[in-house]
Amino acid sequence: MNDIIKNTFREGKILYHSILDFIYPAACILTSETIDELNSNRFIKDENFSLLCRISDKDKSDLMNKVKSEHSFSLFAFYEGDEFSKIIYNVKYGGMRKLAVYMGKILGLEFLKNYKIEDLKNYYCIVPVPLHNSRMRERGFNQSELISRGMSKMTGIKIYEDLLLRVKNTSSQTRLNKLNRKLNIENAFEINIKYQTEIYGKNIIILDDVITTGSTINEAVKILKQNGAGEIMCCSLAMARD
Numbered sequence: 032m033n034d035i036i037k038n039t040f041r042e043g044k045i046l047y048h049s050i051l052d053f054i055y056p057a058a059c060i061l062t063s064e065t066i067d068e069l070n071s072n073r074f075i076k077d078e079n080f081s082l083l084c085r086i087s088d089k090d091k092s093d094l095m096n097k098v099k100s101e102h103s104f105s106l107f108a109f110y111e112g113d114e115f116s117k118i119i120y121n122v123k124y125g126g127m128r129k130l131a132v133y134m135g136k137i138l139g140l141e142f143l144k145n146y147k148i149e150d151l152k153n154y155y156c157i158v159p160v161p162l163h164n165s166r167m168r169e170r171g172f173n174q175s176e177l178i179s180r181g182m183s184k185m186t187g188i189k190i191y192e193d194l195l196l197r198v199k200n201t202s203s204q205t206r207l208n209k210l211n212r213k214l215n216i217e218n219a220f221e222i223n224i225k226y227q228t229e230i231y232g233k234n235i236i237i238l239d240d241v242i243t244t245g246s247t248i249n250e251a252v253k254i255l256k257q258n259g260a261g262e263i264m265c266c267s268l269a270m271a272r273d
Contacts, residue, residue: 060121060130061114074130075118083115084108090270097245098265100252105242106141107269115269119241122174131174131240135181138268142186154264155233157183157190160251161197161220174240178268188236195237195251196221212246220251222258231259236266243271 057066057073064076071077086094086108094103109115122131143151159175167173176192183190199219222230235255239248248265255263 060127061117072133074127074133079114083118084113086270090272093273094242094265094270097242097249097270098252099245099249100237100263100265102262102264103266104142104145104264105267105270106138108272109269110272119269122177122240123170126171128172128177131172131177132181132184134268135178135183136185137181138178138266139182139185142182142266151186151188153234153262154188154236155230156194157188157236157238157266158194158251158255159190159192160237160239160247161193161195163197163200165200166197175238178240179238182238182266191226193223194226194230195254196223212244213250216246216250218250219247220254222254227258230255232261234261234263236264238266240267241269241271242267 058064059066059074059076059079061075061079066073066076072080084107086105090105090108091103094105107115109119118130118134121127122134157179159173159179161175162170162173173192176190179190179192182188197219198221199216201215201219237248237251237255239251242248242265245265248267252263252265
C-alpha cells in the first residue's frame with residue numbers, strides 16, 4: 032500500500048513539473064533563451080555553458096599564491112561583469128538554490144578528473160565557509176554549503192556545515208581593497224567546540240563560492256590550523272581574476 036502511495040505521489044510530482052515546464056519553459060540565465068528538453072540541465076544552455084572560462088595554468092598559479100594552504104582547487108575564472116558573474120548573482124541574490132547544488136556537482140565531477148580515489152580518502156570532510164546568523168536569516172541559505180552538497184554527492188566526501196562558525200558579522204567584502212578585506216574578516220570565525228578534538232590531524236577541504244583576494248578563506252584556514260587540522264585544500268567554484 033505504501034509503495035502504491037509513493038508511486039502515485041512520484042507520478043503526480045512528475046506530471047506537476049511537466050505542466051509547469053510547458054506553461055513556464057525554463058530559460059537560460061545567461062541568454063534568457065528557452066532551454067530545450069534535451070539540454071543537460073534546466074539553468075544554462077549547454078552551448079553557453081561550454082563557453083564559460085575555465086581556469087588556466089596561470090590562474091592556478093595565481094590561486095596558489097592567494098591562498099595559505101597546502102593545496103588549492105577551482106574550476107572557473109572570471110572578471111567582474113562577465114558571463115560567470117551572472118551565475119554567482121543568481122545563486123547569491125536570485126535564490127537559485129538548485130543552481131548552486133548543480134554547480135557543486137560540476138565542481139565535484141571536475142575534482143574527480145584530477146584526483147584519484149585514494150586521494151579523496153585522504154580528506155576527512157568538506158567545510159563550507161559559513162555565513163553569520165544574521166546573514167543566514169536574511170538570505171535563507173548559505174551558497175557555499177549548497178555548492179558543497181553538490182560536490183559531496185559526486186565525491187562522497189562528507190560535509191561538516193557547522194564545523195566553522197562565523198562569530199563576527201562582517202560588512203560585505205565586495206567593494207573593499209585587499210588590506211581592508213583582511214582587516215574586515217579578521218577573527219570572524221571560530222571552531223565549533225564539538226569538533227575541536229575530532230579534526231586534529233585531519234585533512235580538510237574548505238570551500239567558498241568565489242575566491243577573490245583569498246582573505247576570507249585564508250582566515251578560515253588560519254582557524255583550522257590553529258585547532259590542529261592537517262593539510263588544507265582551499266576549494267572554490269570560481270576565482271576572480273586580477
